[in-house]
Amino acid sequence: MSDVDKRLTIIYGDTPKEMTAKLLEAVDMKSLIKKGASARIGIKPNLVNATPPEKGATTHPEIVEAVILYLQASGFRDIVILEGSWVGANTQTAFRTLGYDRLAETYGVRLLDTKRDAFVQKSYNGITMEISKTALELDFLIDIPVLKGHCQTLVTGALKNLKGIISDREKRHFHTLGLHKPIACLNRIISADFSIVDGICGDLDFEEGGNPVQMNRIFGGTDPVLVDAYIAQTMGYRPEEIGYLKLSADYGVGSADLSGAEIVELNKDTGKVKDSPSRIVKELSAYTAAEDACSACFANLIQALMRLKDEGGLARFGENKIAIGQGYRGKSLSCPGIGNCTSEFASHVSGCPPHTPEILDYLSYY
Numbered sequence: 001m002s003d004v005d006k007r008l009t010i011i012y013g014d015t016p017k018e019m020t021a022k023l024l025e026a027v028d029m030k031s032l033i034k035k036g037a038s039a040r041i042g043i044k045p046n047l048v049n050a051t052p053p054e055k056g057a058t059t060h061p062e063i064v065e066a067v068i069l070y071l072q073a074s075g076f077r078d079i080v081i082l083e084g085s086w087v088g089a090n091t092q093t094a095f096r097t098l099g100y101d102r103l104a105e106t107y108g109v110r111l112l113d114t115k116r117d118a119f120v121q122k123s124y125n126g127i128t129m130e131i132s133k134t135a136l137e138l139d140f141l142i143d144i145p146v147l148k149g150h151c152q153t154l155v156t157g158a159l160k161n162l163k164g165i166i167s168d169r170e171k172r173h174f175h176t177l178g179l180h181k182p183i184a185c186l187n188r189i190i191s192a193d194f195s196i197v198d199g200i201c202g203d204l205d206f207e208e209g210g211n212p213v214q215m216n217r218i219f220g221g222t223d224p225v226l227v228d229a230y231i232a233q234t235m236g237y238r239p240e241e242i243g244y245l246k247l248s249a250d251y252g253v254g255s256a257d258l259s260g261a262e263i264v265e266l267n268k269d270t271g272k273v274k275d276s277p278s279r280i281v282k283e284l285s286a287y288t289a290a291e292d293a294c295s296a297c298f299a300n301l302i303q304a305l306m307r308l309k310d311e312g313g314l315a316r317f318g319e320n321k322i323a324i325g326q327g328y329r330g331k332s333l334s335c336p337g338i339g340n341c342t343s344e345f346a347s348h349v350s351g352c353p354p355h356t357p358e359i360l361d362y363l364s365y366y
């Protein structure tokens with residue numbers, strides 16, 4: 001595994017286009033495209049359905065726009081955006097609703113509904129599957145999943161996002177096989193060369209959106225397994241709890257070992273928490289007392305509270321609100337405190353922002 005593969009680069013904020021442009025410059029993506037200007041490049045967003053990105057399910061088109069602008073400014077011309085929505089949803093409707101058709105027209109790139117592509121049969125480890133011919137012919141695949149939960153696989157990210165390049169028949173087949181093994185096999189046959197995770201406001205627990213959490217971050221790396229391990233950790237899971245992640249590592253797609261990863265943060269989040277339309281986020285927020293909390297910090301707390309809720313460990317915080325935010329600096333209180341801003345409290349979890357696993361550990365033993 002090279003040093004580049006061990007690196008995850010993160011940028012915080014709520015301006016997807018500018019953030020993506022900075023991220024691409026920081027990782028020097030053009031240097032990763034070994035074939036040079038003639039390379040056939042695929043951009044694979046997540047358009048599971050035709051809902052706007054604010055609902056927490058789909059990739060923000062501004063991220064894809066920034067990728068196209070970067071690639072074209074770097075001399076790359078052969079670019080295709082490719083996606084096939086989930087079974088029962090119309091990809092063309094998603095393209096129109098989210099503005100991907102206008103994006104393709106404006107920048108002169110191809111837009112492919114993979115449901116209409118030709119498919120090639122490929123096999124790995126006893127599973128044969130139909131994969132988009134166009135996807136298989138690419139020289140460089142940029143995968144742009146959304147950081148979100150999933151009712152069956154717990155999380156969904158770079159590895160699972162490649163389900164959009166198989167046929168609808170194959171998507172159904174994957175479900176009969178329990179998802180984990182076929183997803184890992186698919187990624188052994190074809191995997192992303194670079195993954196950019198849209199973590200602006202992914203869904204807390206469902207692939208189709210509806211419970212968006214303001215997360216204010218975009219991150220990326222060359223190893224999709226490491227990227228997904230980071231997604232799992234951000235959502236309060238251990239990577240080994242996610243079946244397809246563990247299998248992908250076993251099959252040699254990449255490494256799920258975050259202890260060996262180099263995490264490069266390009267900035268600190270300074271955004272403020274916005275009101276969430278989600279019922280579950282409101283319900284979890286009721287356990288907190290936020291005073292000028294940064295959005296990334298608050299999002300990590302919400303993810304930790306969601307895991308505590310799953311484990312039945314929330315009740316003891318009913319009266320004892322969890323304090324978070326810059327308004328607590330210099331204050332000495334006895335309630336639980338999140339982040340360095342609460343360092344004068346009787347007890348707190350340190351970090352700026354503290355990560356979800358540390359918050360979860362702290363609250364679990366509080």
Ligand code: SF4
Pocket residue numbers: 292293294297324325326338339340341342351352353354
């Ligand atoms: S610890 Fe304080 S300053 Fe740091 S991210 Fe959290 S709220 Fe913001």
